Amino acid sequence: MDQREFEIQPNSDPNPSTTHVYHLALDIGGSLNKLVYFTKDDDHFVDGEAEISPRNTSEKSKGSRRNHPVLKGKLNFKKFETSKIDDCIDFIKTMKLHPGGSRQQENPGSQPISIKATGGGSYKYADPFKERLGINLDKEDEMDCLVAGANFLLEVVDREAYTYMGDQRQFVQIDQNDLYPYLLVNIGSGVSMIKVEGNGKFERVSGTSIGGGTFWGLGKLLTQCKSFDELLELSYQGNNKEVDMLVGDIYGGMDYAKIGLSSTAIASSFGKAMSDKKEREDYRPEDMARSLLRMISNNIGQISYLNALRFGLKRIFFGGFFIQRHPFTMDTLSVAVNFW
Amino acid sequence: MDQREFEIQPNSDPNPSTTHVYHLALDIGGSLNKLVYFTKDDDHFVDGEAEISPRNTSEKSKGSRRNHPVLKGKLNFKKFETSKIDDCIDFIKTMKLHPGGSRQQENPGSQPISIKATGGGSYKYADPFKERLGINLDKEDEMDCLVAGANFLLEVVDREAYTYMGDQRQFVQIDQNDLYPYLLVNIGSGVSMIKVEGNGKFERVSGTSIGGGTFWGLGKLLTQCKSFDELLELSYQGNNKEVDMLVGDIYGGMDYAKIGLSSTAIASSFGKAMSDKKEREDYRPEDMARSLLRMISNNIGQISYLNALRFGLKRIFFGGFFIQRHPFTMDTLSVAVNFW
Numbered sequence: 001m002d003q004r005e006f007e008i009q010p011n012s013d014p015n016p017s018t019t020h021v022y023h024l025a026l027d028i029g030g031s032l033n034k035l036v037y038f039t040k041d042d043d044h045f046v047d048g049e050a051e052i053s054p055r056n057t058s059e060k061s062k063g064s065r066r067n068h069p070v071l072k073g074k075l076n077f078k079k080f081e082t083s084k085i086d087d088c089i090d091f092i093k094t095m096k097l098h099p100g101g102s103r104q105q106e107n108p109g110s111q112p113i114s115i116k117a118t119g120g121g122s123y124k125y126a127d128p129f130k131e132r133l134g135i136n137l138d139k140e141d142e143m144d145c146l147v148a149g150a151n152f153l154l155e156v157v158d159r160e161a162y163t164y165m166g167d168q169r170q171f172v173q174i175d176q177n178d179l180y181p182y183l184l185v186n187i188g189s190g191v192s193m194i195k196v197e198g199n200g201k202f203e204r205v206s207g208t209s210i211g212g213g214t215f216w217g218l219g220k221l222l223t224q225c226k227s228f229d230e231l232l233e234l235s236y237q238g239n240n241k242e243v244d245m246l247v248g249d250i251y252g253g254m255d256y257a258k259i260g261l262s263s264t265a266i267a268s269s270f271g272k273a274m275s276d277k278k279e280r281e282d283y284r285p286e287d288m289a290r291s292l293l294r295m296i297s298n299n300i301g302q303i304s305y306l307n308a309l310r311f312g313l314k315r316i317f318f319g320g321f322f323i324q325r326h327p328f329t330m331d332t333l334s335v336a337v338n339f340w
Numbered sequence: 341m342d343q344r345e346f347e348i349q350p351n352s353d354p355n356p357s358t359t360h361v362y363h364l365a366l367d368i369g370g371s372l373n374k375l376v377y378f379t380k381d382d383d384h385f386v387d388g389e390a391e392i393s394p395r396n397t398s399e400k401s402k403g404s405r406r407n408h409p410v411l412k413g414k415l416n417f418k419k420f421e422t423s424k425i426d427d428c429i430d431f432i433k434t435m436k437l438h439p440g441g442s443r444q445q446e447n448p449g450s451q452p453i454s455i456k457a458t459g460g461g462s463y464k465y466a467d468p469f470k471e472r473l474g475i476n477l478d479k480e481d482e483m484d485c486l487v488a489g490a491n492f493l494l495e496v497v498d499r500e501a502y503t504y505m506g507d508q509r510q511f512v513q514i515d516q517n518d519l520y521p522y523l524l525v526n527i528g529s530g531v532s533m534i535k536v537e538g539n540g541k542f543e544r545v546s547g548t549s550i551g552g553g554t555f556w557g558l559g560k561l562l563t564q565c566k567s568f569d570e571l572l573e574l575s576y577q578g579n580n581k582e583v584d585m586l587v588g589d590i591y592g593g594m595d596y597a598k599i600g601l602s603s604t605a606i607a608s609s610f611g612k613a614m615s616d617k618k619e620r621e622d623y624r625p626e627d628m629a630r631s632l633l634r635m636i637s638n639n640i641g642q643i644s645y646l647n648a649l650r651f652g653l654k655r656i657f658f659g660g661f662f663i664q665r666h667p668f669t670m671d672t673l674s675v676a677v678n679f680w
Contacts, residue, residue, distance in 0.1 A: 030590040030607055031614055083616060120590030141598060189585055189608035210550075210639060213585055213608030221562055221613050221620050221628070228614075245529055245553055250370040250460030258481060267370055268529035268553030273561050274371055274568075276423060280561050288561070299550060299639065306646035
């Protein structure tokens with residue numbers, strides 16, 4: 001899923017005094033707290049926002065898509081680290097969404113606002129939202145919403161799904177009559193794998209605890225990076241062969257041809273770090289970050305592929321913050337699925 | 341596979357002056373160099389050695405097993421870190437196995453000794469064996485040997501395979517007519533998964549780079565342990581919930597009941613280490629070691645299970661140095677297979 005076109009930079013938040021904000025909703029996950037809200041202000045387009053209407057839809061394909069109402073306005077996305085819940089609450093205050101804010105003033109007799117929220121944090125942080133903002137978090141099931149959202153995007157929005165091969169992004173043409181069943185792999189702190197058979201018809205069939213939280217958590221321990229984005233940036237500059245044990249390292253530079261393993265295949269992630277001759281300080285942070293990223297991406301790709309095989313699903317869609325806007329991660333996932 | 345009964349403590353090596361050593365063979369892997377040799381010395385039994393004859397075999401089951409010659413003597417196992425290849429060569433010198441050693445003196449006209457060797461190191465370290473010992477490493481394919489060895493043990497030796505559940509070791513009764521096909525999971529530095537259909541009939545169908553080398557390598561980086569055994573010992577004293585993000589951590593202590601995830605399930609391995617409030621020094625090494633062990637064991641169990649399903653294999657046998665003599669690892673693998 002590409003959220004790039006929807007992304008708002010932190011300094012491009014709409015001006016709360018001139019913009020009407022509607023439909024605030026939250027997904028409070030284990031690592032990140034994602035906030036989405038809809039603004040209706042034709043005079044105040046902000047770079048990086050997107051109109052909510054089917055984009056780039058050719059007349060031909062339009063005919064085969066389901067009919068959805070087109071709202072005039074913009075969707076705005078913003079994220080906070082979940083642990084910094086107060087930053088999010090402050091933001092909502094600034095946007096005057098809370099009771100006593102602009103919206104409330106327009107409807108002075110209305111009840112305290114309920115906003116839709118998903119994710120474990122909608123339970124865990126219900127109290128501070130109530131106490132500081134007077135907001136009730138109206139909890140929706142996270143899997144229901146995830147699947148409904150994915151189905152909507154895949155059915156309605158053209159050029160929504162794509163694959164990465166050799167650094168090239170290629171959009172995937174989806175025949176709307178042949179979308180289901182598919183495997184939806186949502187890579188958050190952990191990874192959920194969901195067999196989707198139609199609207200409202202799905203089952204969480206698998207997952208792995210080795211996900212975005214592992215990349216960030218282990219990466220922070222290894223490199224002492226300060227943020228997820230810094231760690232990811234670092235990984236692009238690294239070389240995993242300084243840390244991983246490759247088939248060639250074991251076989252003196254040779255392939256293990258009989259079983260089809262090339263000398264550059266990773267035999268053991270972080271296997272070179274066993275060496276007695278080097279300490280942690282002797283490894284470059286960027287190499288460890290790279291190795292970690294490949295280890296986790298490969299593993300998710302492999303387990304996804306095995307589950308797709310198991311349930312006879314010919315297509316896998318990956319989503320979630322771990323891969324969003326990160327071509328290398330997506331490329332590694334694609335390579336892993338193709339390898340296995 | 342249980343090598344416990346064969347294991348020799350370092351200080352119980354047979355006395356080279358009174359013991360005849362035969363059939364030295366090596367498996368030089370990415371992390372460990374495993375050496376096995378056969379001694380024939382009825383007067384010199386050493387505690388911890390084992391006679392090579394079917395053990396504990398009841399008369400009843402004997403009848404159904406294949407006929408193998410019984411040699412009078414003992415198998416001795418010894419391991420070295422592969423990077424310390426000179427220690428291994430020194431040991432072979434001390435045991436007088438090399439040309440000019442005791443065996444050579446008995447057959448003064450014989451050619452330089454060839455010894456059987458498997459693993460990538462048999463290619464990588466061929467030169468030092470030749471130069472320092474005059475020994476030719478006669479390379480055998482590692483998968484061929486692995487499968488032949490596993491089949492032999494499973495067919496011939498009673499009480500060879502077992503499972504762990506709740507810290508209890510339970511031997512698995514194997515009907516010899518119903519042994520094949522099975523999945524053999526060999527956990528070395530990396531992990532190989534082999535579909536075994538009979539003697540000499542097998543195929544490497546999958547694997548993962550997240551194996552024993554990852555445990556040791558990452559564990560060394562995180563804890564600065566000096567050895568694999570020290571790291572493993574450490575992991576037994578740790579608690580993974582200090583480092584892993586559990587379902588309950590995300591859901592404010594609650595289960596995510598709808599999809600069957602209990603509050604104590606690991607949502608994200610090392611996910612708690614994302615926290616801004618703690619640095620590496622604030623986490624206990626034993627907790628990180630524990631989390632790492634669970635992450636890797638769970639993952640191997642899951643991928644093994646998915647491959648067993650894929651190929652319709654009803655039994656999985658795990659082997660390799662990562663689990664050898666480590667009940668907790670074996671228990672975690674068993675739990676993982678049962679969970680998925």
